Amino acid sequence: MMTNDKFPYLGLKASTDPAQIAERLRYSPTVFEFFTTPADCTPAGLNHLQKMIEWVQHTTHRIVIHHPMSYRGHHVEVSTPARIDPAMAQFVTTSTQDLLKVAREMDVQLLIHGSYNAPVQxxxxxxxxxxxxxQAVLDELDHWRDVGGDHIMFENSISPIYPYSDPVFNQAILAHHYRLAFDTSHTFIAAHGNNDVLVASLQQLAPAIVHYHLVDSMGQFHDSLPLGQGRIDWARVWPTLNQTATNIYEITLANQLDSTAQRASHTYLEHIKAAAK
Known part of the structure; x- marks a missing residue:
């Protein structure tokens, strides 16, 4: 694995709220990820998003736009059939087109979830x-891969239709030549808390990974814990990471104007890095 003395980066996440952004910029993050909502995909919202990106670009050019997580109270599943939910299917198409336009114009990245937590039923x-x-997910991601090129990446889920915990499905994903965003907690949860599966997945997919969500978990449900507070074995994870990628610490915050938990996670991984030398 190629090493990079600057990796891991201090990667922070915020909404497009100026107060949140100002708090994050106080710590000079190397990577910045915008968590967007459907409101950010309206004409006024897109204009505001561009202005916020311009602001952050004074500090860093490593910027990711996270596609909205939910729409009308439901997770945004990119493969939603139009016959099941035409409004959701239309939102996926329109919002992705509009956010990709911003990503190209501002020379930043757009992250899309292949799925979220759609149950088997x-x-x-x-x-x-x-x-x-x-297959429906792969067909949809193929389309956006071809449209988005080097400005788009796809993140894994805990849903069985787009996990990174299945080595056979991982091989199929690699064959599609996607640019991957890898969430450690999602894989750990999909693997039912198995560190062996997590490490094997990280190793298998490493060449295609361009961005990490570094997050801890107990491996049972979506808990988004600070690093060191869950059951992920970070000493084993660290050597598997593709250090040519970017990263953020996607930790649930009790107060959106206090990124302490994200920053503490960076300090924790820096200690893991130092101990590995």
Missing amino acids: TINLEFGDVATGR
Whole structure:
């Protein structure tokens, strides 16, 4: 694995709220990720997003736009069939096109989730079975890969239709030549808290990974813990990371105007890095 003395980066995440952004910029992050909502995909929202990106670009050019997580109270599943939810399907198309336009114009990255946490019952209802659901996701991601090029990346989920915990499916993902965003907690949860599966997945997918969400977890549900507070074995994870990628610490904050937990996670991983030398 190629080493980079500057990796891991201090990567922080915020909404497009100026107060949150100002708090993050106080610590001079090397990587900045915008957590967007449907409001950011309106004409006024897109204009505001561009202004906030311009502001952050005074500090860093390593910027990621995280596609909205939810729409009308439901997770944004990119493979949602139009016959099931035409409004969601239309939102996926329109919002992705609009955010990609911003990403190109501002020379930043757009991150899209391949899925979130669609349960097997929902997958079977919409697609018939998991295998068909996985193919629907790959078909959708193929489209956005071709449209987005070097400005788009795809993140894994805890849903069985787009996890990174299955080595056979991982091989299929690699064959599609996607630029991958790897969330450590999502893989750990999908692997039911198995560090062996997490480490194997990180090693297998490393050549395609361009961005990490470094997050701890107990491996049972989506808990987004600071590093060192869950069950992920970071001493084993560290050597597997592709150090040509970027990273943020996607930690749940009790107060969105206090990024202490994100920054403490960076300090924790720096200690792991130092101990590995």
